Amino acid sequence: MAQPATPVTIDAESAADPVLSARPENRVWKKFRKHRSAMLGGVLVTFFVLIALVAPILPIPDPVATDWGAVRKAPSAAHWLGTDELGRDVLSRLVWGAQASLLAGVVSVAIALGFGVPLGIIAGYFGGWTDAIISRCTEALLAAPFLILAIALAAFLGPSLTNAMIAIGISATPVFIRLTRGQVLSVAAEDYVESARAIGLSTPRILRRYILPNVLPPVLVQATLTVATAIIAEASLSFLGLGQQPPSPSWGSMLNTAKNFLNQAPWMALWPGVAIFLVVLGFNLLGDGLRDALDPREH
Amino acid sequence: MSLVNTEAQPDLLVVQDFSLRFRGAPSDQINRVSFSVGSGKTLCIVGESGCGKSVTSLAMMGLLPAGAAQINSGKMLFEGQAMNLADPKAMRKIRGSRMTMIFQEPMSSLNPVFRIGDQIVEAVKAHSDATDAQARDRAVAMLQRVGIPAPAKRMRDYPHQLSGGMRQRVMIAMALVNDPALLIADEPTTALDVTIQAQILELIRDLQAETGMGTIMITHDLGVVAEIADTVAVMYAGTVVETGPAERIFNDPQHPYTIGLMSSIPQLTGARGRLSTVPGMVPTARNMPAGCRFSTRCPFARPVCTTEPPLVEIGDGHQAACHFAPLEIKLKESA
Numbered sequence: 001m002a003q004p005a006t007p008v009t010i011d012a013e014s015a016a017d018p019v020l021s022a023r024p025e026n027r028v029w030k031k032f033r034k035h036r037s038a039m040l041g042g043v044l045v046t047f048f049v050l051i052a053l054v055a056p057i058l059p060i061p062d063p064v065a066t067d068w069g070a071v072r073k074a075p076s077a078a079h080w081l082g083t084d085e086l087g088r089d090v091l092s093r094l095v096w097g098a099q100a101s102l103l104a105g106v107v108s109v110a111i112a113l114g115f116g117v118p119l120g121i122i123a124g125y126f127g128g129w130t131d132a133i134i135s136r137c138t139e140a141l142l143a144a145p146f147l148i149l150a151i152a153l154a155a156f157l158g159p160s161l162t163n164a165m166i167a168i169g170i171s172a173t174p175v176f177i178r179l180t181r182g183q184v185l186s187v188a189a190e191d192y193v194e195s196a197r198a199i200g201l202s203t204p205r206i207l208r209r210y211i212l213p214n215v216l217p218p219v220l221v222q223a224t225l226t227v228a229t230a231i232i233a234e235a236s237l238s239f240l241g242l243g244q245q246p247p248s249p250s251w252g253s254m255l256n257t258a259k260n261f262l263n264q265a266p267w268m269a270l271w272p273g274v275a276i277f278l279v280v281l282g283f284n285l286l287g288d289g290l291r292d293a294l295d296p297r298e299h
Numbered sequence: 300m301s302l303v304n305t306e307a308q309p310d311l312l313v314v315q316d317f318s319l320r321f322r323g324a325p326s327d328q329i330n331r332v333s334f335s336v337g338s339g340k341t342l343c344i345v346g347e348s349g350c351g352k353s354v355t356s357l358a359m360m361g362l363l364p365a366g367a368a369q370i371n372s373g374k375m376l377f378e379g380q381a382m383n384l385a386d387p388k389a390m391r392k393i394r395g396s397r398m399t400m401i402f403q404e405p406m407s408s409l410n411p412v413f414r415i416g417d418q419i420v421e422a423v424k425a426h427s428d429a430t431d432a433q434a435r436d437r438a439v440a441m442l443q444r445v446g447i448p449a450p451a452k453r454m455r456d457y458p459h460q461l462s463g464g465m466r467q468r469v470m471i472a473m474a475l476v477n478d479p480a481l482l483i484a485d486e487p488t489t490a491l492d493v494t495i496q497a498q499i500l501e502l503i504r505d506l507q508a509e510t511g512m513g514t515i516m517i518t519h520d521l522g523v524v525a526e527i528a529d530t531v532a533v534m535y536a537g538t539v540v541e542t543g544p545a546e547r548i549f550n551d552p553q554h555p556y557t558i559g560l561m562s563s564i565p566q567l568t569g570a571r572g573r574l575s576t577v578p579g580m581v582p583t584a585r586n587m588p589a590g591c592r593f594s595t596r597c598p599f600a601r602p603v604c605t606t607e608p609p610l611v612e613i614g615d616g617h618q619a620a621c622h623f624a625p626l627e628i629k630l631k632e633s634a
Contacts, residue, residue: 195473199422199474205425
């Protein structure tokens with residue numbers, strides 16, 4: 001990198017070039033905005049989040065109100081997406097179910113991040129016995145398939161949405177431990193970590209200020225993708241009766257009841273299926289876009 | 300330079316018989332190294348890659364990974380106090396406040412995700428109870444002192460917005476913001492281009508004159524040594540083979556390795572021809588010769604060289620670890 005001839009030039013240069021003077025986050029955002037599929041993912045996710053948030057004020061029927069006069073009715077002006085086997089409005093259940101699904105996705109990933117990132121940092125930075133113990137436990141958990149582990153844990157904890165979230169969160173943790181640990185190994189070897197030690201910063205401070213922010217980008221990408229997986233897992237658990245409990249709506253439990261009426265009322269299965277598909281697609285596109293935007297090789 | 304007679308003061312850092320062996324290695328990587336540096340003085344540790352100069356300095360800072368090496372610190376005095384490398388807490392207190400270090404690669408030595416101002420402020424606050432505003436003021440003043448224009452504005456920059464020379468200045472500001480007594484600079488100019496090298500060396504020299512700090516400069520660049528060294532320690536394969544005042548080492552080198560090193564500097568005048576080299580390779584830890592470690596490549600090697608050479612005082616603090624020092628006299632005798 002060439003040294004500008006005079007100090008004045010430096011100022012003029014950096015002021016004239018918006019990219020050069022931009023914060024790194026701004027550059028990422030710029031790249032992200034150009035990424036079409038990522039923006040589509042962002043729009044899908046935002047749409048479902050908004051729907052879930054405004055559910056209480058939308059002019060839709062009560063999602064648990066049964067109506068014996070309108071059982072398994074096809075979509076109509078009164079019930080845009082039809083009704084289910086108890087005469088409940090499918091659109092309303094879908095909207096309220098979005099809350100359960102998104103909450104399950106976000107909370108379980110938050111649990112996985114909350115345990116996985118610190119454990120990964122400790123394992124990667126301190127190495128030795130600490131690393132050996134954490135890594136072996138991680139591998140043991142990884143040996144069991146994600147969904148099987150989640151089902152086993154959920155069954156053990158007892159059926160409820162909260163327990164399903166905990167079960168999914170714990171099952172997703174090993175991936176984050178592994179990913180974080182690997183990132184820490186490479187970041188800890190960076191010169192800036194050594195110079196942080198050379199100016200006498202304490203280990204917790206180095207971990208918080210130097211290691212954590214620099215391992216975060218790939219972890220965030222993984223988190224976004226895992227939200228999608230967690231939503232599917234929640235749907236699966238609810239489908240098996242281990243998640244959201246009736247009569248509260250969730251996409252998975254809607255599918256569970258719908259499977260008995262596939263011939264008579266296919267719309268009961270169609271809409272929750274489409275909703276799961278779209279929100280998972282949204283999170284996946286978002287994750288891919290984030291990964292590309294955060295990839296330093298393309299800066 | 301200050302008017303205080305630095306000669307009369309005790310040395311800032313004294314290292315005597317420092318040895319280090321990496322876990323599982325067959326021989327000591329660093330073998331009984333001794334040197335000292337005074338306040339306001341510059342010691343250059345010279346040697347080729349892998350001779351142990353960086354490892355020695357990292358060990359003195361307590362920066363080697365815990366358990367990686369077995370250290371026999373011999374006698375180590377810093378500011379008159381014995382240093383305990385085995386006490387990480389005490390070492391951390393010293394690091395960055397009394398003794399500090401800058402590294403070779405300015406491009407990667409700053410945390411890419413924080414503003415440089417915040418990083419310097421952090422260095423201040425690690426060692427004092429200064430408020431944010433006080434720390435900020437000190438950081439700005441320090442950036443000014445290392446010659447960064449518009450320092451208050453630059454505080455808000457991220458490392459990627461600065462050039463290599465600027466980043467090295469920031470590194471120096473960060474290292475010196477707590478007024479350390481000793482600066483260890485590990486090849487601080489190797490990654491910079493020549494004009495910036497000169498600027499950085501001059502900056503270090505000016506700051507040294509201002510603050511009276513001692514400096515240990517680790518380098519393989521004899522040009523740098525000639526420019527700034529008061530004393531020189533020449534290292535070869537983990538031992539100090541020769542040490543003394545810079546002009547003595549350059550004008551009258553006594554150890555065969557130093558002689559080889561000096562004659563491998565290209566000269567502007569005189570006959571042009573092949574540059575002279577030291578034949579052979581540095582021995583690896585696995586086949587380290589007994590006694591003098593240079594004996595496998597030394598043109599004067601004799602059977603006696605398989606025993607540990609004494610550090611022979613030649614005068615004026617000039618010492619060489621060679622059975623035949625001073626060379627002219629001893630070689631004649633043995634011939």
